Structure formats: C-alpha cells, structure tokens
Amino acid sequence: MGVTSHVLNEALRAYVLTFPNRKRLMEHIKAAGLSAQTDEIVSKLDAVLKTAEDHLYNYPGGVPWGEAFERDYHALLLGQHPWLDTESLGRIHGFSGWLCWHEGLNANS
Template sequence: MRISALELNNALTEYIQTFPSESRLNGYLAEKYSAQYKVEIHSTLSSAVKTTEEFLWAQPGGVHWSSEFEKELFNHIVSKHPWLELSGFSSLLSFSKWLCWHDGLNA
C-alpha cells in the first residue's frame, strides 16, 4: 500500500488543529493504518512541521504576515513535501500563526 497525498493531508488535518497533537494523530492512525504505515505517516508529517518551523524561525526581523508571505510559506513547504495540498496547508498555516504568536516570531 502506498500512502496517497489525500491520506497524508487528511492525517495532517487531524494532527494539527491549532498545534500538533501526538495523541490525536495516534488515535486517528490507530483507527486506519497498520503499524508500518503509522510510522511512515508520522515521520512524513513531523518532517513537514519541522520544515515549517525552520522557515518561520529563519525570517529576518520576524514574520510579516500577508497573503504573499502565506504563498511563499506554502511554496517553500511544498518544494520539500510535494504531497502537501491546500487542505493540509491550512493546518500548517494555523500552527504557524499560533507558533509565531506563542514564540514571539511576529514582526
């Protein structure tokens, strides 16, 4: 079985509602996938979250939120994680805004 982009984006939506929740993701994966696929999905999603965090932290002078910045963020993440679709990105965007508020990354 190959994990589809749709499945990854659906799992990402479960994993992140405002911030990543391991317990919510684990519950979702336990209902749908064998252990082999749970590890692969979790690793894939964690990598996308890490890419997002690194990009936000790397912004000189902080994050200047705008529709242009959101497009730039999406393009950056999808260049490293081509399975990402707008449906999954909305979860990463929600997390990004929370992280920037929480960690003081807003410009």
C-alpha cells in the same frame, strides 16, 4: 509501497488543529488501520512541521504575515512536501500563526 498523499493529508488534519497533537494522530492512525505505516506517516508529518518551524524561527527580522510572505511560505512547503493539499496547507498556516504568536516570532509592526 509508500503511503498515499490522501493518507498523509487525512493524518495531518487529524494531527494539527491549532497545534500538533501526537495522541490525536496516533488515534487516527489506529482507527484508520494504518498501524503498519505509523513510522512513515509520523516521519513525513514531522518533516512538514520541521520545515515550517525552521522557516519561521529563522526568518530574518520576524515573520511579516501578508500576501507575499504567505505565497512564498506555501511555495516553500509545497516544494518540499508536494503531497500537501489546500486544506492541509491551511492547517499548517493556522499552526504557524499560533506558533509565531506563542513564540514571539512575528515582525514588529
């Protein structure tokens, strides 16, 4: 039996604030009594972050933040990771904004 979407979303919210923090995730997993499911949880969360990072790093011409981009970006994330809820999408969105700023991935205005 796999982990539930609720478990994954709770874990993601523990893992990603401004950026991912593996120590915080592992503390959450232990405190929630989910140690037996660590590998599955970590794998699914890493897959979401890989989807996000790959899309941002490979976006042609830089990331053009705005309604159209964000709508398509959320659709991409939900299409590949349908267990994501609104709050978790917000966490990924916040991390994505930080990543684009930190790595210089934003489109030039």
